[in-house]
Amino acid sequence: MRRKSRILLCFAFLWLLGIAYYMYSGTSVSRKEDWNEIAPEKKSSGVNGEEKSQNLETLPPGKVRWQDFDQDAYVGVTAVRPGQDAYARNKFNQVESDKLRMDRSVPDTRHDHCRRKPWRVDLPATSVVITFHNEARSALLRTIISVLKKSPVHLVKEIILVDDYSDNAEDGALLGRIEKVRVLRNDRREGLMRSRVKGADAAQSKVLTFLDSHCECNERWLEPLLERVAEDKTRVVSPIIDVINMDNFQYVGASADLKGGFDWNLVFKWDYMTPEQRRARQGNPIAPIKTPMIAGGLFVMDKSYFEELGKYDMMMDVWGGENLEISFRVWQCGGSLEIIPCSRVGHVFRKQHPYTFPGGSGTVFARNTRRAAEVWMDEYKNFYYAAVPSARNVPFGNIQSRVEMRRKLNCKTFKWYLENVYPELRVPDHQDIAFGALQQGTNCLDTLGHFADGVVGVYECHNAGGNQEWALTKDKSVKHMDLCLTVVDRAPGSLIKLQGCRENDSRQKWEQIENNSKLRHVGSNFCLDSQNAKNGGLTVEACSPSLSQQWKFSLNLQQ
Numbered sequence: 001m002r003r004k005s006r007i008l009l010c011f012a013f014l015w016l017l018g019i020a021y022y023m024y025s026g027t028s029v030s031r032k033e034d035w036n037e038i039a040p041e042k043k044s045s046g047v048n049g050e051e052k053s054q055n056l057e058t059l060p061p062g063k064v065r066w067q068d069f070d071q072d073a074y075v076g077v078t079a080v081r082p083g084q085d086a087y088a089r090n091k092f093n094q095v096e097s098d099k100l101r102m103d104r105s106v107p108d109t110r111h112d113h114c115r116r117k118p119w120r121v122d123l124p125a126t127s128v129v130i131t132f133h134n135e136a137r138s139a140l141l142r143t144i145i146s147v148l149k150k151s152p153v154h155l156v157k158e159i160i161l162v163d164d165y166s167d168n169a170e171d172g173a174l175l176g177r178i179e180k181v182r183v184l185r186n187d188r189r190e191g192l193m194r195s196r197v198k199g200a201d202a203a204q205s206k207v208l209t210f211l212d213s214h215c216e217c218n219e220r221w222l223e224p225l226l227e228r229v230a231e232d233k234t235r236v237v238s239p240i241i242d243v244i245n246m247d248n249f250q251y252v253g254a255s256a257d258l259k260g261g262f263d264w265n266l267v268f269k270w271d272y273m274t275p276e277q278r279r280a281r282q283g284n285p286i287a288p289i290k291t292p293m294i295a296g297g298l299f300v301m302d303k304s305y306f307e308e309l310g311k312y313d314m315m316m317d318v319w320g321g322e323n324l325e326i327s328f329r330v331w332q333c334g335g336s337l338e339i340i341p342c343s344r345v346g347h348v349f350r351k352q353h354p355y356t357f358p359g360g361s362g363t364v365f366a367r368n369t370r371r372a373a374e375v376w377m378d379e380y381k382n383f384y385y386a387a388v389p390s391a392r393n394v395p396f397g398n399i400q401s402r403v404e405m406r407r408k409l410n411c412k413t414f415k416w417y418l419e420n421v422y423p424e425l426r427v428p429d430h431q432d433i434a435f436g437a438l439q440q441g442t443n444c445l446d447t448l449g450h451f452a453d454g455v456v457g458v459y460e461c462h463n464a465g466g467n468q469e470w471a472l473t474k475d476k477s478v479k480h481m482d483l484c485l486t487v488v489d490r491a492p493g494s495l496i497k498l499q500g501c502r503e504n505d506s507r508q509k510w511e512q513i514e515n516n517s518k519l520r521h522v523g524s525n526f527c528l529d530s531q532n533a534k535n536g537g538l539t540v541e542a543c544s545p546s547l548s549q550q551w552k553f554s555l556n557l558q559q
């Protein structure tokens with residue numbers, strides 16, 4: 001009896017010793033690394049088991065769990081006071097943003113198939129890099145909390161906040177109390193690109209996740225992105241970017257039928273997939289979408305690949321053009337860009353920039369864009385200069401190291417990119433004198449869907465090509481595909497028709513006059529006029545200073 005109880009006591013002691021060892025090793029630094037970067041073979045407990053283990057862990061001194069962060073104390077200090085403009089500081093409604101809880105729930109906007117799909121959890125952990133400059137505290141906090149709340153614990157190694165010299169250093173510093181958050185601060189304004197590189201350089205995990213500072217991550221946003229990169233490190237992947245309304249902060253799902261693109265002005269835009277592309281996706285609506293361009297605010301990229309590929313152009317300032325540059329670079333140097341439909345992250349889209357641009361926003365944007373065009377676009381950069389003539393006069397600095405890098409990486413030509421990645425972008429022909437949309441104020445010349453013998457009209461410019469795409473050619477025709485603007489009757493007030501283009505037909509000859517601001521029919525000397533657009537269609541009229549005769553091509557290729 002006595003011996004038995006002694007043996008039992010012995011076991012109990014060993015058991016206690018075991019527990020003590022487990023607890024101790026659970027808090028040591030080396031052990032902590034393992035929690036976050038679990039090797040696939042060690043990982044067996046699944047997400048729930050992981051979360052339980054994490055709760056047992058003691059937080060480092062000075063840190064709190066995200067659930068325990070005092071939102072009211074942090075956000076209250078910068079509240080909009082009565083009588084102040086809620087939009088003044090951030091160009092979105094800060095009062096509405098401040099009202100929301102930091103862990104508010106948002107609608108699950110994913111396709112049904114995503115909800116049924118089991119996601120891999122044996123994925124590499126990521127370092128989330130968020131750069132900001134004078135961001136609204138409530139928006140920045142919600143971004144961080146949504147990352148921590150919506151990601152499996154073991155997949156987020158750390159959140160690196162890069163404060164790009166905000167007026168109040170406490171905006172960032174106070175957030176450093178939250179678990180996993182590290183704060184870096186610039187001692188002068190560096191801009192998005194250099195700030196992101198600083199965050200990336202400090203990152204400890206193998207995969208980088210860049211986020212804007214006014215986002216909210218949705219259900220299972222991270223796993224689908226990490227999976228694509230873990231399978232192939234040359235994939236650079238983005239979520240579908242849902243819309244957080246800048247006035248009321250409602251979270252609205254975005255269309256899953258969009259790709260990133262641009263016109264020859266090199267401004268980012270969303271392109272609808274063509275009907276054939278949409279049809280091809282019906283069998284697998286959640287398949288990754290290859291995209292010519294990323295919006296740039298939110299994406300995941302392998303850290304070593306980011307480095308091999310030249311990070312960012314460190315001579316770009318503030319904001320703009322960097323998404324263009326990294327998109328050309330990734331594609332032309334052998335990688336790919338994808339939008340992953342099962343990953344959804346909300347973003348506050350604004351109409352204006354909330355912050356000042358040292359140097360003036362137009363100039364900085366043109367300078368950055370020129371740097372991208374000069375390094376990556378070969379002779380096609382001339383179409384950019386044709387679309388934005390003022391850019392020619394913006395000095396863009398030295399690009400030698402970027403050109404050198406392109407050569408060393410043995411990257412493909414821009415012609416290859418256009419043919420293989422962005423065949424939807426219409427390229428001017430060597431016969432063209434002017435190209436693109438033919439604009440009159442906010443309206444554009446439009447076929448209205450008509451074909452041969454139809455009339456033409458104007459419609460609000462949509463910048464999507466299609467029925468608004470025209471060219472003025474060297475043989476003086478104004479063309480849409482193989483249809484030409486035709487003056488059927490040489491009398492003022494007569495309707496212009498679309499007819500098949502014919503060589504040497506004087507009824508189809510046009511020229512630009514008065515500094516390329518008008519189109520004159522050569523045979524009659526009448527001008528293209530929209531005064532009757534609402535009743536009937538476009539006509540020719542005696543040339544006059546009327547605004548209804550002012551037309552401008554988006555690209556003028558003649559100097």
Ligand SMILES: [Mn+2]
Nearest residue numbers: 212297347348
């Ligand atoms: Mn943004």
